[in-house]
Amino acid sequence: MSTPPAPTASATADLHRVVDAVWRMESARIVGALTRVTGDVGQAEELAQDALVAALEQWPESGVPAKPGAWLMAIAKHRAIDSFRRSQNLQRKTVELGRELVQQEGVEEDWAAALDEVVEDDVLRLVFISCHPVLSREARVAMTLRLVGGLATDEIARAFLVPEKTLAQRIVRAKRTLTAARVPFEMPTGADFGARLSSVLEVLYLVFNEGYAATAGEDLTRPALCQEAMRLGRILAGLVPEESEVHGLLALMELQASRLAARIGPDGESVLLADQDRSRWDRVLVNHGLAALDRARETAAGALGPYALQAGIAACHARARSVEETDWAGIAGHYEALAALNPSPVIELNRAVAVSRAYGPAAGLELVDRLLDVPALSSYHLLPAVRGDLLVSLGRDDEARAEFERAAGLTRNERERALLLGRAADCGGPAGLPTD
């Protein structure tokens, strides 16, 4: 028997990328169907991984099949039935009850039929189980990217700047937790649905923000994470199109992401919204985001939810050709509505900024000064940064410099610190010395 010529290294690498692409496209449906049938998301994921390994072994020689998703599903189905038979044989040795065995043979046929079935809700159930409240937030993020997004463990680890081993363990533990808690693979119903959906939206926004406002490391943004969060948001919007807040979150992410390129200056430094070159905003994403916001408004049962309100704020920026032409009064109004839903000093701080733009720096400073004694903000760098901004507008440079320096001491982001120290320097020399 002759062996086929070994594929070249570069052909193998190309094929690997094709398999990765197919996996991103197909894995959620495959893992979803397997979980529905086996009742165990951990086992389902392992079976699906077996299919992925088979693809990596066979496709270099056979080529990519015409229907790669169906091919992967067929392999996973065989593995599922094999593993079912193994456990059945094990039971045959230990269990004597004939009646129970007959029942199990029926189960095997059911499995085969069930795996051939396409169930629309599989992916949505997978989203819900990945974001289940029995898991920690970190675990929900990892499980969502892994099971729904089809990302590899090392990809997720790199994106979140954690060692691959840590992330792999996080996923293993999460699967065990779900099994131990006997979390069913089902759609939440009634009042539970809203709470569970909130958990899903929170996870997506966490992923987005990890990319948009990198809290650690030298890079200010990691756009791939933003794109992944938007992709998952669009998938979710397709699965539950009647949920206003899903469209609201998608609009918020798309409108914020439209500014990604403009947020980073030529030397990698962060550029504030006011200083951004608005012509670099991504108009395709802006239009998409505005359309999603329209859908959020159309589907809202009553008042808008927090994501749609935040998207409304982002839309005011996206529509404005300059800082001056921005509807700041509208933004201040959105913040007020947000604060009514969810009172928070951070929202108050943002409202103060909008108010200062709409009604002058003194009006803004009045609101900011009310926040100075709030313990939750005592180490929040944006409070002194905003206060410094307003003080500059009021010509109080010495006070402003002290605020910028304080803010620089509080931020964890190296580039942001440089920016704040630059603003402090712009305010002139230390107090008591001539500043010109």
Next chain:
Amino acid sequence: MRFMVIVKATEDSEKGAMPSQDMLEAMGAYNEELVKAGVMLDGDGLRPSSYGARVRFDDEGNASVIDGPFAETKELVSGYWVFEVSSKEEAVEWARRAPFRGGELEIRPFSVPEDFGEAFTPELQEKENELRDTLTAQREA
């Protein structure tokens, strides 16, 4: 990464032949799949080249106008999609699933400012950006 998937014209598309009911349904299902997978940002179809025109420039920059139709059918464009995906491979895999019988798709990444190198000066970029701004403002108005 953003890609344009360009649909090349066929004899039928150049004749302005309307697609069959089956084809329309298959295309609708395909588009829905793209949207639900979160990869399709935009897409549309074009009328045959007989409705269009060409503007050709000589080396001195003089323009001459030629009305359609144009002969080299396979080089013409009859539609496009804009995909946002993580790799060229993913764009290709999505394109492979399009329900065409005959015809060809071309997959091209969008250029980014860095591609132009030093010839694309900040001043030129600024000009282009202003232009794009105006266009957007007109579209939104």
